[in-house]
Amino acid sequence: MPGKNVCIVGSGNWGSAIAKIVGSNAKASNRFAPLVKMWVFEELVEGRKLTEIINTEHENVKYLPGHKLPKNVVAVPDITEACSGADILIFVVPHQFIRRLCDQMKPHIKPESIGISLIKGVDEGPDGLRLISDIIREKLELEVSVLMGANIANEVAEENFCETTIGSKNPENGQVFKELLQTQNFRITVVSESDTVELCGALKNIVAVGAGFCDGLGFGDNTKAASCGVADLITTCYGGRNRKVAEAFVKSSKSIAELEKEMLNGQKLQGPQTSAEVFKILQKKNMIEKFPLFTSVYQICYEGKPVKALIACLQHHPEHM
Ligand SMILES: NC(=O)C1=CN([C@@H]2O[C@H](COP(=O)(O)OP(=O)(O)OC[C@H]3O[C@@H](n4cnc5c(N)ncnc54)[C@H](O)[C@@H]3O)[C@@H](O)[C@H]2O)C=CC1
Numbered sequence: 001m002p003g004k005n006v007c008i009v010g011s012g013n014w015g016s017a018i019a020k021i022v023g024s025n026a027k028a029s030n031r032f033a034p035l036v037k038m039w040v041f042e043e044l045v046e047g048r049k050l051t052e053i054i055n056t057e058h059e060n061v062k063y064l065p066g067h068k069l070p071k072n073v074v075a076v077p078d079i080t081e082a083c084s085g086a087d088i089l090i091f092v093v094p095h096q097f098i099r100r101l102c103d104q105m106k107p108h109i110k111p112e113s114i115g116i117s118l119i120k121g122v123d124e125g126p127d128g129l130r131l132i133s134d135i136i137r138e139k140l141e142l143e144v145s146v147l148m149g150a151n152i153a154n155e156v157a158e159e160n161f162c163e164t165t166i167g168s169k170n171p172e173n174g175q176v177f178k179e180l181l182q183t184q185n186f187r188i189t190v191v192s193e194s195d196t197v198e199l200c201g202a203l204k205n206i207v208a209v210g211a212g213f214c215d216g217l218g219f220g221d222n223t224k225a226a227s228c229g230v231a232d233l234i235t236t237c238y239g240g241r242n243r244k245v246a247e248a249f250v251k252s253s254k255s256i257a258e259l260e261k262e263m264l265n266g267q268k269l270q271g272p273q274t275s276a277e278v279f280k281i282l283q284k285k286n287m288i289e290k291f292p293l294f295t296s297v298y299q300i301c302y303e304g305k306p307v308k309a310l311i312a313c314l315q316h317h318p319e320h321m
């Protein structure tokens with residue numbers, strides 16, 4: 001059976017970073033055709049067409065400078081030519097452009113093709129909020145999954161480790177997309193609650209703007225996190241004592257207990273001890289394998305496990321297998 005044709009609809013910062021992954025995975029697997037078309041909104045960059053630059057220098061010099069794209073990713077300026085014959089469509093444009101693009105694509109969409117939206121945003125209609133994936137579904141009449149995560153495009157292009165989530169109501173499609181998009185350093189969990197995944201990805205951008213306001217006004221971490229749950233998690237990961245001491249632990253040869261004493265002037269860390277308590281519970285319930293992060297934090301703090309093992313353990317998270 002010939003491999004499935006893939007088209008990336010979009011070529012901005014995230015679109016180009018994802019093209020790097022998709023190009024390389026498509027080339028390596030028989031399941032996908034090696035040539036990947038990437039629709040590029042044509043513009044002139046220093047007097048040259050961006051598509052021409054991408055197709056000769058294999059770099060999106062405007063939106064993802066400094067990163068080479070695989071040579072099998074071909075920039076196409078005409079949206080109808082780009083999407084014709086595609087079995088898999090990856091939507092990754094700023095959300096304000098999706099409606100018009102779908103209208104242009106509609107007559108050229110192959111029946112049975114499937115889509116995935118990497119677009120973070122929502123639309124607003126007479127009945128209230130609309131998901132971008134719903135707009136694509138409605139306009140193009142195809143099954144649409146979503147991919148959202150804490151995935152700053154430049155860091156993904158650098159191949160720094162990160163995680164992401166595919167939301168797919170069709171488990172088979174979810175697996176196809178995972179095969180196309182997962183790498184050693186871009187780890188994917190597939191879940192069925194697609195709408196929740198998409199909403200989280202879209203709404204966090206509003207919170208990010210609020211956070212920028214707080215920074216601009218010179219407020220601290222608590223202000224930035226003036227909600228609960230996830231906000232607390234983010235704050236603790238940037239500004240908390242557990243984070244600070246853990247960083248010093250990596251850079252020194254001292255134990256957590258010594259550093260706590262030296263750095264915190266009598267204040268107490270909660271994280272390492274909590275990891276020990278949780279570890280005991282997991283052990284009793286035979287659930288250690290299901291919680292690799294909690295387990296390795298405990299082992300690094302108390303059992304002499306090397307810190308670098310943290311990434312290896314995340315790379316083998318059971319959800320990624
Ligand atoms: N950049 C990032 O780190 C991440 C972005 N995202 C999401 O991915 C989506 C796409 O973002 P990026 O790829 O970063 O794009 P971007 O923010 O780099 O946007 C520029 C893109 O829009 C195109 N464009 C400009 N005018 C246009 C028009 N009239 N019609 C169609 N396209 C036009 C440009 O050619 C360029 O490809 C957004 O929803 C964003 O929230 C998601 C995760 C990470």
Ligand SMILES: O=C(CO)COP(=O)(O)O
Nearest residue numbers: 120149150151152153208
């Ligand atoms: O969605 C993103 C990271 O996950 C990128 O966020 P920004 O659009 O605020 O850069």
